[in-house]
Amino acid sequence: MRKPLFCIWNNESIELRENQRNLAIQNLNLISERIIPIFDEATQTVANSLNIPVCCLGFLLGEEYQLKSVYGLSNLGLMNDLAKTRKIERQNTFATHVIDSHNYLVIENTLCDPFFSQNILTQHYGIVSYLGVPLTIFNGLCIGCLEVIDTTARKFTxxxxxxxxxxxxxxxxxxxRNELITPHNNFIKYCNNYQNFSSDILIDNVENFTSSPSLISSNNINDSEKYIRQLSFQLLNKLTQKLSIPLTSVIGMSSVLKQEIYGKLNSKQLEYLQIIHDSGQEMVTLVDEITKLANIKTEINLEFVPVDLENLGKQVIKSLETFAVSREHSLRLSIEPGEKIWKLDREKVKKTLYYLLITIIEGSRTGGEIQIHISQKMQTLKINCWVTHPWLGDGISFEKINAYECALKNYDSSLLQNNIDKKTSSQNSYEYDLICLLFSTYLAHLQGGNISLQGSPESGYRFIISMPISK
Known part of the structure; x- marks a missing residue:
């Protein structure tokens, strides 16, 4: 008995689907022969949990089905061809049917199945029972299969x-998730190309909104407001992309626990609970930022109030704590003795520090302590932000310095009145940390301050927020 076996119906050609899958596999950096621990963990966990001899994880690339992670292939015969080459022609594998149908395939006994009994996997490798499920990426595209195999008949529940x-x-x-936070950005570019929720569409919508006489007069929208809205929607685009990955984790892990697959709580379930908690916290933070950025229209106006900088710094750290821990960073705040309350625009100072810290968290190697030190020099507020690392020393990651210096150097307040469209168009290709840095820099300039990158290769580099204190 086998079920189900069908191909999905859509308007895309076979060639288009093949090209999309090949491009996705390439941009996910899955063509290389590197070992991927998360896949090895998955195949081992499945084999042990289901008490089944063989588990494989593979991808369909062109005319070949390539095995990326395998467990127990020797059970099909020592040094068999499949174990040695880790690949098989697509027409000879059961996984092709899973990938084409985007659905699971169950074969309880291949020897009794008129279709699969003649397959090379049955005839040559002795596979009798099979269960395969699709591997689906963020955009719903199926790129491969996770499958379990037995050499005896078996009923799958x-x-x-x-x-x-x-x-x-x-x-x-x-x-x-790991690909999003690694230095190479092929996957990020692929996400950007695929997402319908693009910054260009959002910016067009904003321009249409601001040009509508029934909503607001275009005379009241100056170039500065246009620039901040464009940067805001670029941030919304990046935040939305980052939101989809932890959301998938939350749904998947909660389903595991709800179905009580592991029975009573064990170490694996505790691990899943931690993933759910961390992913949920990260989602809450991202959604909160999206909500705040949606109300960016009042960002031009300054509202000065007495601000307790130590308390504000603690609030920013608390909101970023889960985000930092997920990247193995810690955050530490210090403030020089003396006056702690200054008259500032509370929300804009908070956002300035918040997005500068995101820049550092995103752009730093894991395992560092991010330090924030607040001080006052004459009538200027100084916030120093840098990283200390147990074996890499102090300072912002050296490989990021050139990009950060270039972004800060090219930021010129005069461009807020000239060539805005051209400037923001060039920023569409910036990574998340650079857009956060630009956004933070804009907010600092809006308050009459600036952000600088100071230091040297020997002593290390740090960001410094300088902000005038209102009398």
Missing amino acids: LQDINFLMITARWCVAEYE
């Missing part, structure tokens, strides 16, 4: 199927 599907979603989501 609904619990087995659900467990395999949840594990497939989990390992792909975790891999995508």
